[in-house]
Amino acid sequence: MARFGRYVAMGDQAVSSISNFVAVAIVANVATAGEFGQFSLGYAGLLLFLGAQRALIGETLLVKYSAAGVLDPEARRAVLGASMLASAALLPLLLAGAAVVDGPSRLLWLAIAASLPFVLVQDTLRYVFICEGRPSMALLIDGVWAALSIALMGFVALTTGSVWGVVLCWGGGATAALAAGLILARALPSPRSGARWLSANRNPGWRYLGEFSALNASTFVVLYLLAIPLGAAGVGALRAAQLLFSPLNTAFSAMKMAVIPELVRSRGTVVFRRRLIETFVVVAALACLWGAVVMLLPASVGVLLLGDTWRAASELRLPYFLQYIAMVPYTLLLAYYRSVQANKLSTFMRGALAILTLVLPLAFSYAGGTVASAWAFSLAVGVAALVGGLATVRWRSKSRSGLPTRQDPSRARTSAPGPAEPDLRPAADAR
Structure with missing residues (x-):
């Protein structure tokens, strides 16, 4: 199982993504247009918070703790407690959304808010299992969530048609999966230990959160700004074309x-380079295969998927295809940076992408409209990957020549010779 653990982890991500897609589809079938709009706003907020937590806690856990193998019970309690604190900080934002809407929409927002803590802590538990080299446990709890929530959501949709009830069933599935996972992990969250864990791991945790926030902010802002030169229809075409390639986002993130x-x-061994090459081949193959599927998609299928937006979106397939080809080296570089804790390089590359994503599509949109904007998004990813690659070559060249290189404190703590045991205990114990 250990040999194929990365593929089990990818399978877990696939189960999670597919079950979420089915959940959204069930909500869409029982909701009115207005209710689905409210659901989309609340659900988008929940996903944004989930991504922020993954950057702050999940990636930090994988980077600093994977080398040690199985975590001790106190470390598990601390990580889960950190997730509880994150959910407590984010929950008021969803409750604020519930406060400003009326009628049935308020119940819908409250159902999403009630689901947030269980979804976030369950997701952190997935990262704990993957960090410990037990991705099968992550797959198991996600399977429990998928099977239970889809069955309950389908039942409620057929019997009552209540949108907020359907959402509660989704959150209930997350709660059941979390309970099963806590039993398997033999740990309960400890917020006090979680606070110490966040403090002890603030670098690189806050750096990863900053990278995530900058990228999401630039993407969010540029779409609104593009509505000025392109109009809502142009922005819709860009989003629709992106939707065609969205499975690759899931695949790249999972990989x-x-x-x-x-x-x-495997850092410092021959296996390390082998894993990097294997990752490149797999990600490149996925990009090429799915890209070919989208490029060859018949118009009848495209209309079925996107409706009237298909005609405009179909013209954008080639630049988006090339964008995801450029995402292959970008994804590989990011995995490399995380594994060797080259945190400044990752911030440099992702910061470059955030700036390019904000500037280039706007500049191109005034010159060539929607199609030019799509090419600009592709160019932004390609240039960011090139910048990251050149910076990596320069950094490695300095390392080989023995020139001093500035290290982040987090990397300095874990780069000593011998088996690294990076801050497995809460901060108070480590001191």
Whole structure:
């Protein structure tokens, strides 16, 4: 199982993504247009918070703790407690959304808010299992969530048609999966230990959160700004074309999450380079295969998927295809940076992408409209990957020549010779 752990972790991500897609589809079938709009806003907020937690806690866990293998019970309690604190900090934002809407929409927002703590802590538990080299446990609890929530959601949709009830069933599935996972992990969250864990791991945790926030902010802002030169229809075409390639986002994210623990554990061995090459081949093959599927998609299928937006979105397939080809080296570099804790390089590359994503599409949109904007997004990823690659070559060249290189404190703590045991205990104990 250990040999194929990364593929089990990818399978877990696939189960999680598919079950979430089915959940959204069930909600769409029982909701009115207005209710689905409210659900989309609340659900988008929940996903944004989930991504922020993964950057702050999940990636830090994989990077700094994977080399040690199985975590001790106190470390598990601390990580889960950190997730509880994150959910407590984010929950008021969803409750604020519930406070400003009326009628049935308020119940819908409250159902999403009630689900948030269980979804976030369950997701952190997945990262704990993957960090420990037990991705099958992550797959098991996600399977419990998928099977239970889809069955309950389908039942409620057929019997009552209550949108907020359907959402509660989704959150209930997360709660059941969390309970099963806590039993398997033999640990309960400890917020006090979680606070110490966040403090002890603030570098690189806050850096990863900053990278995530900058990228999401630039993408969010540029879409609104593009509505000025392109109009709502142009922005819709860009989003629709992106939707065609969205499975690759899931695949790339899953591959990165699955391979980082193995890279951390194999650092300094011949297996490390082998894993990097294997990751490149797999990610490139996925990009080419899915890209070919989208490029050859018949118009009838496209209309079925996107409706009237298909005609405009179909013209954007080639630049988006090339964008995801450029995402291959970008994803590989990010996995490499995480595994060797080259945190400044990752911030440099992702910061470059955030700036390019904000500037280039706007500049191109005034010159060539929607199609030019799509090419600009592709160019932004390609240039960011090139910048990251050149910076990596320069950094490695300095390392080989023995020139001093500035290290982040987090990397300095874990780069000593011998088996690294990076801050497994809460901060108070480590002191």
